Amino acid sequence: MSRALTLIALIFMTPAAAAAQVELSFYGGVQSAPSSDVSVRDDVIGDDDFSISWEGRSSSAPIYYGIRATRWRSDTFGYGLDFAHNKIYPEDGELPAGYEVLEFTDGLNTLTVNAYHRWNGAFGDLTPYVGGGIGVAIPHVEVTNGTSETFGYQLTGPAATWIAGATYPINDQWSVFGEYKGTFSANKADLDSGGTVETDVFTNAVNMGVSFNF
Template identity: 75%
Template structure:
Protein backbone atom coordinates (compact mmCIF):
# COMPACT_ATOMS: atom_id res chain seq x y z
CA UNK A 1 0.00 0.00 0.00
CA UNK A 2 1.59 3.27 -1.05
CA UNK A 3 1.85 6.26 1.26
CA UNK A 4 -0.71 8.33 -0.63
CA UNK A 5 -3.35 5.62 -0.30
CA UNK A 6 -2.58 5.09 3.39
CA UNK A 7 -2.80 8.81 4.13
CA UNK A 8 -6.14 9.06 2.31
CA UNK A 9 -7.51 6.08 4.27
CA UNK A 10 -6.65 7.84 7.55
CA UNK A 11 -8.32 11.08 6.48
CA UNK A 12 -11.42 9.27 5.22
CA UNK A 13 -11.79 7.21 8.38
CA UNK A 14 -11.41 10.36 10.50
CA UNK A 15 -14.19 11.97 8.48
CA UNK A 16 -16.35 8.87 8.89
CA UNK A 17 -15.90 8.76 12.66
CA UNK A 18 -17.20 12.30 13.00
CA UNK A 19 -20.26 11.78 10.81
CA UNK A 20 -23.71 10.28 11.51
CA UNK A 21 -24.75 9.35 7.94
CA UNK A 22 -21.68 8.15 6.12
CA UNK A 23 -21.23 6.08 2.98
CA UNK A 24 -17.84 4.42 2.45
CA UNK A 25 -17.35 3.31 -1.17
CA UNK A 26 -14.75 1.22 -2.99
CA UNK A 27 -14.54 1.00 -6.77
CA UNK A 28 -12.56 -0.20 -9.74
CA UNK A 29 -13.14 -0.21 -13.45
CA UNK A 30 -11.76 0.58 -16.86
CA UNK A 31 -9.87 3.87 -17.16
CA UNK A 32 -8.39 5.55 -20.23
CA UNK A 33 -6.83 8.91 -21.10
CA UNK A 34 -6.61 10.91 -24.33
CA UNK A 35 -3.33 12.32 -25.61
CA UNK A 36 -1.78 15.28 -23.78
CA UNK A 37 0.96 17.79 -24.48
CA UNK A 38 4.14 17.42 -22.42
CA UNK A 39 6.74 20.14 -21.88
CA UNK A 40 10.14 19.33 -20.36
CA UNK A 41 12.76 21.92 -19.44
CA UNK A 42 16.14 20.80 -18.13
CA UNK A 43 19.73 22.06 -18.26
CA UNK A 44 21.43 18.69 -17.82
CA UNK A 45 20.64 15.09 -18.73
CA UNK A 46 16.98 15.11 -19.84
CA UNK A 47 16.38 16.44 -23.38
CA UNK A 48 14.24 19.59 -23.56
CA UNK A 49 11.12 19.19 -25.61
CA UNK A 50 7.48 19.94 -26.34
CA UNK A 51 5.62 16.93 -27.64
CA UNK A 52 2.35 15.03 -27.43
CA UNK A 53 2.02 11.58 -25.87
CA UNK A 54 -0.82 9.15 -26.57
CA UNK A 55 -1.77 7.56 -23.23
CA UNK A 56 -3.46 4.31 -22.24
CA UNK A 57 -4.71 3.16 -18.83
CA UNK A 58 -4.07 -0.62 -18.64
CA UNK A 59 -6.54 -0.60 -15.75
CA UNK A 60 -6.28 -4.26 -14.74
CA UNK A 61 -2.48 -4.50 -14.82
CA UNK A 62 -0.63 -4.22 -11.50
CA UNK A 63 -0.93 -1.84 -9.82
CA UNK A 64 -4.63 -1.77 -10.82
CA UNK A 65 -6.82 1.29 -11.20
CA UNK A 66 -9.00 1.80 -8.09
CA UNK A 67 -10.65 4.38 -5.88
CA UNK A 68 -12.13 4.95 -2.43
CA UNK A 69 -14.46 7.66 -1.21
CA UNK A 70 -16.27 8.70 1.96
CA UNK A 71 -19.51 10.67 1.64
CA UNK A 72 -21.55 12.35 4.35
CA UNK A 73 -25.18 12.76 3.29
CA UNK A 74 -26.56 15.89 4.94
CA UNK A 75 -30.03 15.06 3.57
CA UNK A 76 -31.53 12.37 1.30
CA UNK A 77 -30.53 14.52 -1.69
CA UNK A 78 -27.24 16.30 -0.89
CA UNK A 79 -23.88 15.11 0.35
CA UNK A 80 -20.17 15.89 0.36
CA UNK A 81 -16.94 14.01 1.03
CA UNK A 82 -13.44 12.93 0.03
CA UNK A 83 -12.52 10.91 -3.05
CA UNK A 84 -9.11 9.29 -3.67
CA UNK A 85 -8.46 7.80 -7.12
CA UNK A 86 -5.42 5.83 -8.27
CA UNK A 87 -5.46 6.69 -11.99
CA UNK A 88 -2.69 5.44 -14.32
CA UNK A 89 -1.27 6.46 -17.68
CA UNK A 90 1.24 4.61 -19.87
CA UNK A 91 2.57 5.73 -23.26
CA UNK A 92 0.46 3.92 -25.85
CA UNK A 93 2.30 0.85 -27.20
CA UNK A 94 5.28 1.99 -25.07
CA UNK A 95 6.17 4.58 -27.71
CA UNK A 96 8.44 7.23 -26.13
CA UNK A 97 10.06 10.39 -27.51
CA UNK A 98 13.70 10.05 -28.47
CA UNK A 99 16.03 10.23 -25.47
CA UNK A 100 13.65 8.71 -22.90
CA UNK A 101 13.62 5.23 -21.36
CA UNK A 102 10.66 5.90 -19.03
CA UNK A 103 7.99 8.61 -19.06
CA UNK A 104 4.77 7.58 -17.32
CA UNK A 105 2.57 7.80 -14.22
CA UNK A 106 1.87 4.13 -13.53
CA UNK A 107 2.20 3.84 -9.76
CA UNK A 108 -0.49 6.44 -9.65
CA UNK A 109 -1.62 9.62 -11.33
CA UNK A 110 -3.28 9.98 -7.94
CA UNK A 111 -5.96 12.58 -7.23
CA UNK A 112 -7.55 13.55 -3.92
CA UNK A 113 -10.64 15.75 -4.21
CA UNK A 114 -13.36 17.23 -2.03
CA UNK A 115 -16.67 16.50 -3.78
CA UNK A 116 -20.32 17.52 -3.56
CA UNK A 117 -23.14 15.19 -4.69
CA UNK A 118 -26.80 15.38 -5.68
CA UNK A 119 -28.88 12.18 -5.74
CA UNK A 120 -32.49 11.27 -6.47
CA UNK A 121 -33.41 8.56 -3.96
CA UNK A 122 -37.10 8.01 -4.69
CA UNK A 123 -37.67 9.08 -8.28
CA UNK A 124 -36.78 5.72 -9.89
CA UNK A 125 -37.84 3.09 -7.37
CA UNK A 126 -34.86 1.49 -5.64
CA UNK A 127 -32.36 2.87 -8.18
CA UNK A 128 -30.79 6.17 -7.06
CA UNK A 129 -29.14 8.23 -9.83
CA UNK A 130 -26.54 10.76 -8.72
CA UNK A 131 -24.15 13.37 -10.03
CA UNK A 132 -21.12 14.91 -8.38
CA UNK A 133 -18.01 16.97 -8.80
CA UNK A 134 -15.15 18.47 -6.89
CA UNK A 135 -11.67 19.94 -6.76
CA UNK A 136 -8.46 18.96 -5.04
CA UNK A 137 -4.85 18.05 -5.73
CA UNK A 138 -2.81 15.76 -7.94
CA UNK A 139 -0.17 13.64 -6.16
CA UNK A 140 1.32 11.35 -8.82
CA UNK A 141 4.27 9.02 -8.71
CA UNK A 142 6.50 10.72 -11.29
CA UNK A 143 8.51 8.33 -13.46
CA UNK A 144 10.97 9.92 -15.92
CA UNK A 145 14.31 8.37 -16.84
CA UNK A 146 17.00 8.00 -19.46
CA UNK A 147 20.51 6.56 -19.38
CA UNK A 148 21.84 9.51 -17.32
CA UNK A 149 18.98 10.49 -15.01
CA UNK A 150 16.17 8.91 -12.97
CA UNK A 151 13.17 10.55 -11.30
CA UNK A 152 10.94 8.14 -9.34
CA UNK A 153 9.03 9.90 -6.56
CA UNK A 154 5.64 10.97 -5.24
CA UNK A 155 5.10 14.69 -5.73
CA UNK A 156 2.38 17.28 -5.18
CA UNK A 157 2.19 18.54 -8.76
CA UNK A 158 -0.85 20.81 -8.95
CA UNK A 159 -4.65 21.13 -8.89
CA UNK A 160 -7.13 18.43 -9.87
CA UNK A 161 -10.86 18.24 -10.57
CA UNK A 162 -13.38 15.44 -11.00
CA UNK A 163 -16.91 14.96 -12.35
CA UNK A 164 -19.17 11.94 -11.79
CA UNK A 165 -22.55 10.58 -12.96
CA UNK A 166 -23.94 7.21 -11.93
CA UNK A 167 -26.60 5.22 -10.12
CA UNK A 168 -26.67 3.00 -7.04
CA UNK A 169 -28.87 0.05 -6.06
CA UNK A 170 -29.31 -1.24 -2.48
CA UNK A 171 -28.52 -4.85 -1.59
CA UNK A 172 -29.83 -4.43 1.96
CA UNK A 173 -30.05 -1.68 4.60
CA UNK A 174 -26.27 -1.17 4.74
CA UNK A 175 -24.79 -2.36 1.45
CA UNK A 176 -25.33 -1.11 -2.08
CA UNK A 177 -23.72 -1.50 -5.51
CA UNK A 178 -23.15 1.28 -8.01
CA UNK A 179 -21.98 2.00 -11.53
CA UNK A 180 -20.76 5.35 -12.81
CA UNK A 181 -18.79 7.40 -15.27
CA UNK A 182 -15.92 9.31 -13.62
CA UNK A 183 -13.68 11.89 -15.27
CA UNK A 184 -10.65 13.63 -13.79
CA UNK A 185 -8.44 16.53 -14.79
CA UNK A 186 -4.99 17.14 -13.31
CA UNK A 187 -2.55 19.96 -14.04
CA UNK A 188 0.91 18.63 -13.25
CA UNK A 189 4.24 20.43 -12.80
CA UNK A 190 6.78 17.86 -11.62
CA UNK A 191 10.37 18.35 -10.48
CA UNK A 192 13.06 16.20 -12.11
CA UNK A 193 16.08 14.99 -10.15
CA UNK A 194 18.34 17.07 -12.42
CA UNK A 195 16.60 20.31 -11.39
CA UNK A 196 14.40 20.50 -14.47
CA UNK A 197 10.62 20.34 -14.74
CA UNK A 198 7.94 18.35 -16.54
CA UNK A 199 4.55 19.94 -17.24
CA UNK A 200 1.44 18.22 -18.55
CA UNK A 201 -2.34 18.44 -18.15
CA UNK A 202 -4.01 15.02 -18.22
CA UNK A 203 -7.69 14.03 -18.48
CA UNK A 204 -8.82 10.52 -17.57
CA UNK A 205 -12.15 8.82 -18.28
CA UNK A 206 -13.36 5.79 -16.34
CA UNK A 207 -16.36 3.47 -16.14
CA UNK A 208 -16.53 2.23 -12.54
CA UNK A 209 -18.28 -0.53 -10.64
CA UNK A 210 -18.27 -0.36 -6.88
CA UNK A 211 -19.60 -1.37 -3.49
CA UNK A 212 -20.75 0.98 -0.71
CA UNK A 213 -21.24 0.46 3.01
CA UNK A 214 -23.61 2.82 4.83
CA UNK A 215 -23.45 3.52 8.56
Protein backbone atom coordinates in the same frame (compact mmCIF):
# COMPACT_ATOMS: atom_id res chain seq x y z
CA MET B 1 -3.44 5.41 -0.04
CA SER B 2 -2.70 5.55 3.72
CA ARG B 3 -2.87 9.37 3.70
CA ALA B 4 -6.23 9.25 1.93
CA LEU B 5 -7.63 6.84 4.54
CA THR B 6 -6.31 9.04 7.37
CA LEU B 7 -8.03 12.12 5.92
CA ILE B 8 -11.27 10.19 5.52
CA ALA B 9 -11.12 9.06 9.14
CA LEU B 10 -10.44 12.58 10.45
CA ILE B 11 -13.38 14.07 8.58
CA PHE B 12 -15.97 11.36 9.16
CA MET B 13 -15.17 10.07 12.66
CA THR B 14 -16.83 13.01 14.41
CA PRO B 15 -19.95 13.25 16.63
CA ALA B 16 -21.85 14.97 13.81
CA ALA B 17 -21.45 11.89 11.64
CA ALA B 18 -23.90 10.01 13.84
CA ALA B 19 -26.70 12.34 12.72
CA ALA B 20 -26.14 11.63 9.02
CA GLN B 21 -25.80 8.65 6.73
CA VAL B 22 -22.14 7.87 6.02
CA GLU B 23 -21.24 5.78 2.99
CA LEU B 24 -17.87 4.13 2.34
CA SER B 25 -17.40 3.06 -1.29
CA PHE B 26 -14.81 1.02 -3.17
CA TYR B 27 -14.64 0.90 -6.96
CA GLY B 28 -12.69 -0.31 -9.95
CA GLY B 29 -13.31 -0.31 -13.66
CA VAL B 30 -11.90 0.62 -17.03
CA GLN B 31 -9.94 3.88 -17.17
CA SER B 32 -8.34 5.56 -20.20
CA ALA B 33 -6.77 8.90 -21.09
CA PRO B 34 -6.47 10.90 -24.34
CA SER B 35 -3.10 12.18 -25.52
CA SER B 36 -1.54 15.21 -23.82
CA ASP B 37 1.27 17.66 -24.48
CA VAL B 38 4.41 17.22 -22.37
CA SER B 39 6.94 19.96 -21.64
CA VAL B 40 10.42 19.24 -20.24
CA ARG B 41 12.60 22.10 -19.00
CA ASP B 42 16.04 20.97 -17.85
CA ASP B 43 19.56 22.39 -18.19
CA VAL B 44 21.10 18.90 -18.08
CA ILE B 45 18.91 16.86 -20.47
CA GLY B 46 17.73 19.87 -22.49
CA ASP B 47 14.34 21.43 -23.16
CA ASP B 48 11.75 19.42 -25.09
CA ASP B 49 8.09 19.65 -26.08
CA PHE B 50 6.18 16.67 -27.44
CA SER B 51 2.84 14.87 -27.31
CA ILE B 52 2.22 11.39 -25.88
CA SER B 53 -0.74 9.08 -26.55
CA TRP B 54 -1.71 7.43 -23.25
CA GLU B 55 -3.41 4.18 -22.26
CA GLY B 56 -4.72 3.07 -18.86
CA ARG B 57 -4.12 -0.71 -18.66
CA SER B 58 -6.67 -0.76 -15.83
CA SER B 59 -6.44 -4.47 -14.99
CA SER B 60 -2.62 -4.65 -15.04
CA ALA B 61 -0.80 -4.39 -11.71
CA PRO B 62 -0.96 -2.00 -10.02
CA ILE B 63 -4.67 -2.00 -10.90
CA TYR B 64 -6.89 1.06 -11.29
CA TYR B 65 -9.09 1.58 -8.21
CA GLY B 66 -10.71 4.20 -5.98
CA ILE B 67 -12.06 4.71 -2.48
CA ARG B 68 -14.70 7.25 -1.52
CA ALA B 69 -16.31 8.41 1.73
CA THR B 70 -19.56 10.38 1.56
CA ARG B 71 -21.62 11.99 4.30
CA TRP B 72 -25.23 12.35 3.17
CA ARG B 73 -26.69 15.33 5.01
CA SER B 74 -30.16 14.81 3.53
CA ASP B 75 -32.03 12.62 1.05
CA THR B 76 -30.58 14.70 -1.78
CA PHE B 77 -27.25 16.29 -0.74
CA GLY B 78 -23.91 14.85 0.35
CA TYR B 79 -20.21 15.64 0.41
CA GLY B 80 -16.97 13.79 1.00
CA LEU B 81 -13.51 12.69 -0.10
CA ASP B 82 -12.56 10.66 -3.17
CA PHE B 83 -9.14 9.06 -3.76
CA ALA B 84 -8.54 7.66 -7.26
CA HIS B 85 -5.53 5.59 -8.33
CA ASN B 86 -5.52 6.48 -12.04
CA LYS B 87 -2.74 5.26 -14.34
CA ILE B 88 -1.25 6.31 -17.67
CA TYR B 89 1.31 4.53 -19.85
CA PRO B 90 2.69 5.67 -23.24
CA GLU B 91 0.67 3.84 -25.88
CA ASP B 92 2.74 1.03 -27.50
CA GLY B 93 5.83 2.30 -25.64
CA GLU B 94 5.80 5.47 -27.74
CA LEU B 95 8.45 7.84 -26.33
CA PRO B 96 10.61 10.62 -27.77
CA ALA B 97 14.29 9.88 -28.45
CA GLY B 98 16.43 9.70 -25.33
CA TYR B 99 13.69 8.57 -22.90
CA GLU B 100 13.49 5.02 -21.56
CA VAL B 101 10.55 5.69 -19.17
CA LEU B 102 7.96 8.46 -18.89
CA GLU B 103 4.77 7.35 -17.13
CA PHE B 104 2.52 7.71 -14.08
CA THR B 105 1.64 4.12 -13.23
CA ASP B 106 1.57 3.93 -9.43
CA GLY B 107 -0.30 6.07 -10.25
CA LEU B 108 -1.69 9.39 -11.50
CA ASN B 109 -3.36 9.72 -8.09
CA THR B 110 -5.97 12.37 -7.27
CA LEU B 111 -7.58 13.33 -3.95
CA THR B 112 -10.66 15.54 -4.23
CA VAL B 113 -13.34 17.03 -1.99
CA ASN B 114 -16.68 16.38 -3.73
CA ALA B 115 -20.31 17.41 -3.46
CA TYR B 116 -23.14 15.17 -4.67
CA HIS B 117 -26.82 15.43 -5.55
CA ARG B 118 -28.99 12.29 -5.66
CA TRP B 119 -32.58 11.56 -6.60
CA ASN B 120 -33.50 9.29 -3.70
CA GLY B 121 -36.79 7.45 -4.26
CA ALA B 122 -37.55 9.11 -7.59
CA PHE B 123 -36.90 5.89 -9.58
CA GLY B 124 -37.85 3.19 -7.10
CA ASP B 125 -34.84 1.39 -5.64
CA LEU B 126 -32.51 2.81 -8.30
CA THR B 127 -30.95 6.09 -7.15
CA PRO B 128 -29.21 8.26 -9.78
CA TYR B 129 -26.59 10.78 -8.63
CA VAL B 130 -24.19 13.39 -9.98
CA GLY B 131 -21.18 14.95 -8.32
CA GLY B 132 -18.02 16.93 -8.75
CA GLY B 133 -15.14 18.38 -6.81
CA ILE B 134 -11.64 19.80 -6.67
CA GLY B 135 -8.44 18.73 -4.97
CA VAL B 136 -4.82 17.82 -5.67
CA ALA B 137 -2.79 15.50 -7.88
CA ILE B 138 -0.27 13.23 -6.11
CA PRO B 139 1.25 11.13 -8.90
CA HIS B 140 4.10 8.65 -8.79
CA VAL B 141 6.45 10.31 -11.27
CA GLU B 142 8.60 7.94 -13.34
CA VAL B 143 11.01 9.56 -15.83
CA THR B 144 14.24 7.91 -17.00
CA ASN B 145 16.62 9.15 -19.69
CA GLY B 146 20.31 8.84 -20.40
CA THR B 147 21.42 11.16 -17.59
CA SER B 148 18.88 10.97 -14.75
CA GLU B 149 16.14 8.87 -13.15
CA THR B 150 13.13 10.31 -11.30
CA PHE B 151 11.05 7.82 -9.31
CA GLY B 152 8.69 8.85 -6.51
CA TYR B 153 5.49 10.53 -5.32
CA GLN B 154 5.08 14.28 -5.71
CA LEU B 155 2.40 16.91 -5.15
CA THR B 156 2.19 18.30 -8.67
CA GLY B 157 -0.83 20.60 -8.87
CA PRO B 158 -4.62 20.94 -8.76
CA ALA B 159 -7.12 18.26 -9.77
CA ALA B 160 -10.85 18.11 -10.49
CA THR B 161 -13.42 15.37 -10.99
CA TRP B 162 -16.97 14.95 -12.29
CA ILE B 163 -19.24 11.93 -11.78
CA ALA B 164 -22.63 10.61 -12.92
CA GLY B 165 -24.05 7.23 -11.95
CA ALA B 166 -26.68 5.23 -10.12
CA THR B 167 -26.75 3.02 -7.04
CA TYR B 168 -28.91 0.02 -6.18
CA PRO B 169 -29.37 -1.44 -2.67
CA ILE B 170 -28.58 -5.07 -1.81
CA ASN B 171 -29.84 -4.72 1.78
CA ASP B 172 -30.08 -2.03 4.47
CA GLN B 173 -26.31 -1.51 4.61
CA TRP B 174 -24.83 -2.66 1.30
CA SER B 175 -25.39 -1.36 -2.22
CA VAL B 176 -23.78 -1.60 -5.66
CA PHE B 177 -23.25 1.21 -8.14
CA GLY B 178 -22.10 2.01 -11.65
CA GLU B 179 -20.89 5.37 -12.92
CA TYR B 180 -18.91 7.46 -15.35
CA LYS B 181 -16.03 9.35 -13.71
CA GLY B 182 -13.80 11.93 -15.35
CA THR B 183 -10.74 13.61 -13.85
CA PHE B 184 -8.40 16.44 -14.71
CA SER B 185 -4.96 16.89 -13.19
CA ALA B 186 -2.36 19.60 -13.77
CA ASN B 187 1.04 18.05 -13.20
CA LYS B 188 4.32 19.92 -12.85
CA ALA B 189 6.88 17.53 -11.38
CA ASP B 190 10.50 18.01 -10.35
CA LEU B 191 13.17 15.91 -12.07
CA ASP B 192 16.16 14.53 -10.20
CA SER B 193 18.41 16.38 -12.66
CA GLY B 194 17.02 19.71 -11.44
CA GLY B 195 14.48 20.43 -14.17
CA THR B 196 10.74 19.89 -14.51
CA VAL B 197 8.28 17.83 -16.54
CA GLU B 198 4.79 19.25 -17.05
CA THR B 199 1.57 17.85 -18.52
CA ASP B 200 -2.18 18.31 -18.06
CA VAL B 201 -4.06 15.01 -18.17
CA PHE B 202 -7.73 14.08 -18.53
CA THR B 203 -8.89 10.56 -17.67
CA ASN B 204 -12.20 8.83 -18.36
CA ALA B 205 -13.45 5.81 -16.43
CA VAL B 206 -16.46 3.53 -16.28
CA ASN B 207 -16.64 2.26 -12.71
CA MET B 208 -18.41 -0.53 -10.84
CA GLY B 209 -18.33 -0.61 -7.08
CA VAL B 210 -19.81 -1.51 -3.72
CA SER B 211 -20.81 0.76 -0.83
CA PHE B 212 -21.29 0.18 2.89
CA ASN B 213 -23.69 2.51 4.70
CA PHE B 214 -23.63 3.21 8.44
